[in-house]
Structures are given as C-alpha cells and as structure tokens.
Amino acid sequence: MNEKFTGIVLFIRPHREKDSLVKIFTHEYGTKMFFVRGLQSLNHPLKKHLIPLTEHEYLGTIHQQGLSFLKEGHTLNVFKSIQSDPFKQAHAAYLSQLIDASIEDNCADQELFQIFKQSLAIVDQREDARPIQLLLQLKLLQRFGVQLNWENCLVCGSSEGIMDFSMAHQGVLCQKHLEVDPNRMHLSQKQIKILQLFSHLNLSQLGHVDISDNTYRRINEVIFEIYHELVGIKLKGESYLNQLYKVADQLMPSKVKGS
Numbered sequence: 343m344n345e346k347f348t349g350i351v352l353f354i355r356p357h358r359e360k361d362s363l364v365k366i367f368t369h370e371y372g373t374k375m376f377f378v379r380g381l382q383s384l385n386h387p388l389k390k391h392l393i394p395l396t397e398h399e400y401l402g403t404i405h406q407q408g409l410s411f412l413k414e415g416h417t418l419n420v421f422k423s424i425q426s427d428p429f430k431q432a433h434a435a436y437l438s439q440l441i442d443a444s445i446e447d448n449c450a451d452q453e454l455f456q457i458f459k460q461s462l463a464i465v466d467q468r469e470d471a472r473p474i475q476l477l478l479q480l481k482l483l484q485r486f487g488v489q490l491n492w493e494n495c496l497v498c499g500s501s502e503g504i505m506d507f508s509m510a511h512q513g514v515l516c517q518k519h520l521e522v523d524p525n526r527m528h529l530s531q532k533q534i535k536i537l538q539l540f541s542h543l544n545l546s547q548l549g550h551v552d553i554s555d556n557t558y559r560r561i562n563e564v565i566f567e568i569y570h571e572l573v574g575i576k577l578k579g580e581s582y583l584n585q586l587y588k589v590a591d592q593l594m595p596s597k598v599k600g601s
C-alpha cells in the first residue's frame with residue numbers, strides 16, 4: 343500500500359549497475375533506506391526529488407525493516423544556497439551525517455526531524471554556517487550519552503574565575519584544580535565562554551555571533567576531539583570540512599584575525 347510522507351534526503355549510494363539506495367530522514371518513520379530502480383539513468387522521474395539535503399513529500403511503500411520503495415515525489419524545500427555554496431553544502435552534509443549517526447534507523451523521531459529541518463533552513467539563510475554547527479554538535483552530544491559540565495569545576499563546583507576543559511573528566515576545572523588533569527585542553531577564557539554560551543542555546547535563540555576564525559578553529563578542534571574520544575565517531579564530512587577550510591585559507595587568507 344502506498345503511504346504519503348515527508349522526508350529530507352541524507353545520501354544516495356549507487357547499487358548494482360543502474361539502481362540506487364537512497365537514505366531519507368522521514369518525518370513519519372525516522373531514517374530509512376529506499377531502493378530506487380534505475381535512478382542512475384539521467385532522466386529518471388524521481389531524480390529531482392532525490393537530491394541530498396532537500397525536502398520533499400513522497401508517495402511510496404514503507405517497510406518497517408529492510409528496504410522501502412518510492413513512487414512519486416513533490417518538492418517542498420530545495421535549500422538553494424546550500425546547493426550552490428560549497429561551504430554551506432559541506433557544513434550541511436556534515437550535520438546530516440551527525441544527525442544520521444545520532445538515531446537508530448526505522449525509529450520515528452519528529453523532534454530530531456524538526457531540529458534537522460530548522461538547521462538546514464538556518465544554514466541556507468545565513469552567511470556563516472559555523473555557529474549552527476557548533477550549537478548542534480553540543481546539543482546532540484547527549485543523544486550519544488555524553489553529558490559535559492561546562493559550568494562548574496568538577497572538583498569543587500566553583501563557577502568563578504579561570505577555567506579549562508578536561509576531556510578525561512568530561513567537564514571544566516577551576517584555577518585551583520587545573521592540576522587534576524595534566525592533559526587539560528588549554529583553552530582560552532574566551533573559548534570557554536563561547537562553549538558555555540552555546541551549550542545552553544536553542545536553535546531559535548541563535549542570534550548574530552562575532553567569533554574570530556582562530557577561535558572557531560580551536561573550538562572546532564576540541565569539539566571534533568570530543569566526538570572522537572568520548573562518542574567514538576569520526577564522520578567523513580569532518581575531513582572534508584577541514585580540507586575545504588585549509589584550501590580556502592591558502593587561497594584567500596582570512597581578513598578576520600583574533601585569538
């Protein structure tokens with residue numbers, strides 16, 4: 343029986359010579375893999391409804407386990423500037439991989455679907471995708487079972503003065519207790535403040551943020567390290583993003599400098 347549902351395309355993988363497997367985050371059924379016969383041919387009617395990081399309404403056959411099937415599509419959101427801007431596309435692709443990693447397949451999660459959709463809309467509309475990525479990376483940690491304490495020293499509970507982040511203890515240490523972790527991250531107070539701020543923000547509260555490239559770079563390294571060390575994942579999109587920024591830096595040294 344054909345069902346009507348809404349979904350955002352996560353990725354497409356060629357299957358055999360002419361067919362494809364398409365993973366879609368559906369609003370109604372969670373993330374699911376669809377088998378699309380002949381999708382690799384140029385004029386396949388579903389092609390324009392199966393572009394990664396676009397949202398559509400579909401008609402298809404849903405199977406609780408295994409592969410599902412698509413019959414028709416109707417476009418809802420193409421997020422145009424994500425499709426045309428390589429930086430936005432790289433950020434959105436990374437976020438889609440992170441979202442995909444954070445849930446089980448075939449389990450409806452409408453809250454996460456809304457978060458994903460809203461994030462894509464923000465990446466699409468704004469100049470800089472880095473703030474939304476940082477916000478989501480911090481927000482999704484708890485879905486991987488990681489709860490970091492950015493506010494209070496893990497030894498004495500103090501929230502005053504100089505702080506640093508300890509990966510081993512999964513939280514911050516105050517100046518008196520810095521020696522508890524000889525391998526602490528040596529973050530600046532500005533970097534700590536930004537992490538504290540972003541760990542509390544919701545998507546709808548994200549306003550204009552003025553953060554220098556160097557600060558982003560360091561925070562980014564720390565967040566990726568948290569995902570490697572504490573969550574245990576390294577996503578393909580992460581290496582791609584790093585490469586993209588490296589090349590951009592070489593071609594066009596940034597105007598924004600700072601600590």
Ligand SMILES: [Zn+2]
Nearest residue numbers: 495498516519
């Ligand atoms: Zn302390």
